[in-house]
Amino acid sequence: MNNQRKGLSALMITLSMTLVLSACGGGNNAASNDRTAANTPAEGGTVKLKVYAQHFDDDTKGPFDYAVAELKKEMPEVEIELDPAVQDGNQKLKTYAATGNMPDIYFTDWATLQTFAKSQNVEVLDNYEATTEYKNSLNPGVESRLIAPDGHVYAYPDTGIEFQVIYYNKTIFDEVGIATPIKTYDELAAAAGKLKAAGYVPMSIFAKEKWITSAFYNGLVTREDAAGFGALDEQGLTELPQAFVSAAEEMEKLQQAGLFDANATNTNYDQASSQFYQGRAGMFVNGQWEIYSSAEKLGDQVDWMYWPAKDEATYEASKYNIAGAGSPQGYAVSPASKNKETAVKVAAFLAAKSAEYKYTQLGSPIVSPKTDKPIASDVPVMMQRIADELLPNAKEYAKLLSNTQIQNAVNDNTQNMLVDGFTAEDFIANLNRTLSKENQ
Secondary structure, eight states: OOOOOBOOHHHHHHHHOSSOOOOOOOTTOOOOTOOOOSSSSOOOEEEEEEEEEOOOOHHHHHHHHHHHHHHHHHOOEEEEEEEEEETTTTHHHHHHHHHHHSSEEEEHHHHHHHHHHHOOOOOOOBBBHHHHHHHBBTTTTHHHHHHHHSBBBBBEOOBOOOOOOEEEHHHHHHHHHHHHHEEEEEEHHHHHHHHHHHTOEEEEEEOTTTHHHHHHHHHHHHHTTTTGGGEEETTTSOOEEEEEEEEHHHHHHHHHTTTTOTTTOOOOOOHHHHHHHHHHHEEEEEEEEGGGHHHHHHGGGEEEEOOOOOSSHHHHHHEEEOOOOOOEEEEEOOOOTHHHHHHHHHHHHHHHHHHHHHHHHHHHHHBHHHHOOOOOOOOOOHHEEEEEEIIGGGOOOOOOOEEEHHHHHHHHHHHTTTTTTTTTTHHHHHHHHHHHHHOO
16 A cells, blocks of 8 residues: 655655644543533443444555554553445435434544534534644644534544545556646547547546535636635525636536546446556546555556646646635544543544554645654655645635535536536526525
8 A cells, every 4th residue: 555656855744744743542531511421431341432434445444444553552441343434425324314323433524514413413522622632733724624614523634625636647648649737628628539539438537426526526616716616605696606607618518528438427436446547547536645546556657637727827827726625524423422422532533543644654744633753654756746746836725615505506416517418507507596595
């Protein structure tokens, strides 16, 4: 997993490695007065906690397994039962909530946390000592990962503000004669034509998950509006701004140019990533976290590119607008946990140690809590580019879209954009209806 190729630069160290990680593990006492002894196991007893967490590939297994191993040292009385998360848009987790079968601790995103806050399936962590300590441990600029727009804390994050990029196979690009960097939508459409003519899937995408089609669309939006989806939260906004209209029109043109596989909306992550790693697809879209898997599987054949724009001038002006928002996410706790006091401490500990692994073992600067531990491995060249080239020059991150109804409409309709017969006009009309209803 750690076939990384280049040491961490001084700049990366400056960005990410300044203060000491606060210990979020043993010894924390809840600050709230409504906690009861019923939530605390008898002295000397074993505390069993079910944890629903990502554990489906090397990049997710490594941080979790490391955190659990560290937990055994810090809190040996705690026994973790892993319930591996399914990449299904959190449907399995929502089923747990609907049936009253929630795990003690679970890893999830902001959209799900919002839903669970309304249904009282997530513990509000504001008054716990572990939360105070976690706040004090944060790297600068990542507060939005922990503190929700409503001011509450629902989960402990491990990563910092993540974002999406386009990966490409340099060997395939050379074979079919595609020059890089691709700067414009016309160049990307032309590349899709060359790849398709040569028998390749131009861009593999796991569009069975709606968030990735939304992420692709958001990447296009941020070329002309750095706020991205966050711009749709504006009160009184009842029609899509021009940047969103243009992005929908360009996404339709790219779909018509054959950029995506015809079966994209039925393709899951494993299938899409296999297309790319087995040399059957020229490009792949995912978050920057995919750097580690792609470096391991493709070595120096793979690199990432910035999002294209309508013309070269716009590309140069917007390339450092980062298509990722600092939405709350991470390890949350079920209010129904029989060992809620311990579960809160463990959730904070798992998040902190997961971040520690990602920083020390993977060399990722994109973590929420600080650590003073040294990098124990080389860093992939692509992550070095992130640290040296992108992060220091970042102009603006996309803003968070809090309205779940608008986000759901974006998710549904961006997925539909990959289906023949669904047009940009359909997309715009559907979104305008939702905006008119929600932002009045």
